Amino acid sequence: MMALTGGLALVAALAGLPLFLVIGGLTIVGFLVLDAEPALLFIEMARLSTQETLVAVPIFTFAGYVLAESKAPARVVRVARAALGWLPGGVAFVSVGACALFTAFTGASGVTIIALGGLLYPVLLDEGLPERFSLGLLTSGGSLGLLFPPSLPVILYAVVAGVNYEALFRAALLPGLLLLAVLGMYAAWVAARSGARRQPFSGTELLQAGASASWDLSIPGIVVAGIYGGVMLVDEAAVFTALAVVVVNVFIHRDLSPRDVLRVGADSAVLVGAILLIFGVALGLTNVLVLAFVPDLILEWLQSVVSSRWAFLLGLNLFLLAVGCLLDVFSAIIVVVPLLLPLLEAYQVHPLHLGVVFLTNLEIGYVTPPVGMNLFLSAFRFEKPLPEVYRATLPFIALLLGALAVITFVPALSV
Numbered sequence: 001m002m003a004l005t006g007g008l009a010l011v012a013a014l015a016g017l018p019l020f021l022v023i024g025g026l027t028i029v030g031f032l033v034l035d036a037e038p039a040l041l042f043i044e045m046a047r048l049s050t051q052e053t054l055v056a057v058p059i060f061t062f063a064g065y066v067l068a069e070s071k072a073p074a075r076v077v078r079v080a081r082a083a084l085g086w087l088p089g090g091v092a093f094v095s096v097g098a099c100a101l102f103t104a105f106t107g108a109s110g111v112t113i114i115a116l117g118g119l120l121y122p123v124l125l126d127e128g129l130p131e132r133f134s135l136g137l138l139t140s141g142g143s144l145g146l147l148f149p150p151s152l153p154v155i156l157y158a159v160v161a162g163v164n165y166e167a168l169f170r171a172a173l174l175p176g177l178l179l180l181a182v183l184g185m186y187a188a189w190v191a192a193r194s195g196a197r198r199q200p201f202s203g204t205e206l207l208q209a210g211a212s213a214s215w216d217l218s219i220p221g222i223v224v225a226g227i228y229g230g231v232m233l234v235d236e237a238a239v240f241t242a243l244a245v246v247v248v249n250v251f252i253h254r255d256l257s258p259r260d261v262l263r264v265g266a267d268s269a270v271l272v273g274a275i276l277l278i279f280g281v282a283l284g285l286t287n288v289l290v291l292a293f294v295p296d297l298i299l300e301w302l303q304s305v306v307s308s309r310w311a312f313l314l315g316l317n318l319f320l321l322a323v324g325c326l327l328d329v330f331s332a333i334i335v336v337v338p339l340l341l342p343l344l345e346a347y348q349v350h351p352l353h354l355g356v357v358f359l360t361n362l363e364i365g366y367v368t369p370p371v372g373m374n375l376f377l378s379a380f381r382f383e384k385p386l387p388e389v390y391r392a393t394l395p396f397i398a399l400l401l402g403a404l405a406v407i408t409f410v411p412a413l414s415v
Helices: 002-014 019-033 040-050 052-069 072-084 090-106 109-126 131-141 152-161 165-194 203-212 214-228 234-252 258-291 294-305 309-326 329-347 351-365 373-382 386-409
Strands: none
Touching: 019 258, 052 072, 052 090, 052 152, 052 234, 052 258, 072 090, 072 109, 072 203, 072 214, 072 234, 090 109, 090 131, 090 165, 090 214, 109 131, 109 373, 131 165, 131 373, 131 386, 152 165, 152 329, 152 351, 165 214, 165 351, 165 386, 203 214, 214 234, 234 258, 258 329, 294 329, 309 329, 309 351, 309 386, 329 351, 351 386, 373 386
């Protein structure tokens, strides 16, 4: 019965039925089959109100949407270009850094491609960088901020996995910097080979750009220092960020009007509502799976075919890359993480290490052909055929997979 229900749920999901209806329906059927009370589903959803860390999710989402609507990205890119444009591949590295910073605050790499793509793509071509390289860089660089504070996926993973979010941010710092460094070195190499132009360094331009973006740059600096330094809890950091971006962009730079802020707030509320609704029904589904001993059955089967920790981690990476292609990061965390947690002790994997590996895989899965979400967004944003986007991202995928191997098999980077 459960197998048939699961098959029907998969067909419904592929047909486009909203994910919360698929998971909720599967959960209710599971409770009925197991003679449990379906009302438990609503009890699980009510438990969300006791998760204090989740308060940060809607507030950070709102702040990210405000940033996406403002001219803050353009001001920050101008500063980075003035500071690093004289280096080989400096503008390309600036693009990666800007995408990572923007994604860290919005929590959604697709938003980064849409919001920054039109700004950065002409800049890269202007500097003489190859068109295919520029396309691949912006498509793959859009997801690299998921490991840095105040990334919403990190916070949500910490809630689902029951780990400390500050510890997870610290664990993700070196792996995140490794991913940025790998793409930065590749950018410098491509720039040197293609004879890309460098922007002459100008102290005057750097000072002027820095002055125009001083408010924008101070916000992430204060938030990151506050979280890593233990001065601010994540919900406090969220409130500070939201208040700061509204004040800066409405009253100081006047990029947005109060009416714009209200519209942005409504748009962000739709996304947050979807995330929390999926989270609530997924908690119920987790209970069904536990009652049906599914994690125990998975562990028993894995131990019969996978004998070592390293083989488990290799198989986990392949599985998570597929998940990253098929699900958005929030749904993947909510649905998949509870299934993986019971396996950690058996294979001696640290929960923080799993978190970093999990999120890195989802970053790469976003740009993995044929169905990575960012590939379609990039094709739409840059008006390119999908096969062209595939070809452009292949070198970046290879580099990121190499970095993923280091992150996976050198746990000391995380823990």
